[in-house]
């Protein structure tokens with residue numbers, strides 16, 4: 001399956017083209033993946049970079065997208081271009097400056113959306129606004145919603161210690177990539193070479209960033225595979241002819257949690273670690289308080305676990321009032337109770 005990445009932000013000059021050119025070079029030369037770059041930026045910065053620097057085997061396409069036409073035109077056009085590129089590639093990466101006239105549905109064409117942002121307050125505000133306007137895409141329950149990676153770029157050494165991303169309340173669930181540091185090298189290498197070969201802090205930070213993107217890609221591919229398997233199980237004739245309780249078990253399988261994808265990424269992300277803790281807490285609370293809707297869902301549990309569930313997951317109606325009030329005061333009640 002071809003993996004499709006969109007590198008986008010509404011702000012200009014945040015480093016989209018620098019990241020795009022260097023990431024495709026990394027995928028192609030280091031990861032040995034067949035890689036295509038689609039440059040939708042009229043200035044063609046990332047495609048020019050690749051076309052003039054030493055050849056790293058990336059297929060480069062500088063194409064136009066009717067961004068200002070609005071409606072479905074850009075999406076149809078993008079689909080067509082992506083379809084052509086995916087025929088021959090393991091990875092297709094698109095470099096695009098986002099415009100409000102674009103329909104956010106375009107993002108569903110991608111497996112992953114990278115949003116580069118500097119860590120100055122003004123740019124974080126703009127990034128937060130951009131994500132907020134498109135949050136329904138990233139928080140959607142659709143299995144094919146793209147994975148969102150916020151990528152701090154042009155980060156100065158003194159900014160490294162700040163944990164601005166936890167303070168700045170971003171309105172969506174996202175993964176935080178390791179920061180790419182600011183350095184003159186990034187400017188000097190334009191059309192000449194690639195950050196992965198630079199031995200300064202910028203090159204080193206870029207390598208960490210690229211490795212994190214690869215790890216996120218693997219997670220996303222594993223997720224997609226899981227979703228496909230679940231779909232196959234729920235559509236197979238065996239399932240169709242199985243008992244109603246089994247059908248119930250498949251159709252009521254929990255929808256993927258937007259936080260699921262963050263677990264494996266925690267090592268790359270301060271926010272990931274925070275969310276991982278939150279997720280673990282939520283799961284703990286739920287496993288103690290939510291009564292399983294169907295015993296079939298519990299078949300893999302040991303008797304011991306089942307006993308615990310029976311003991312601790314009584315429904316609201318069976319709770320004594322004081323216990324229910326205690327739960328409210330602990331803020332652990334949910335609609336499921």
Ligand SMILES: Nc1ncnc2c1ncn2[C@@H]1O[C@H](COP(=O)(O)OP(=O)(O)OP(=O)(O)O)[C@@H](O)[C@H]1O
Nearest residue numbers: 011012013014015016017018154181182183186187
């Ligand atoms: N890590 C970095 N360190 C120093 N300079 C950088 C870094 N990343 C990008 N730059 C510089 O910042 C400027 C903008 O970078 P780039 O063109 O990649 O951003 P962009 O988001 O694609 O811009 P645009 O919106 O105009 O397409 C360029 O001069 C580039 O050399």
Ligand SMILES: [Mg+2]
Nearest residue numbers: 016017041045
């Ligand atoms: Mg650009």
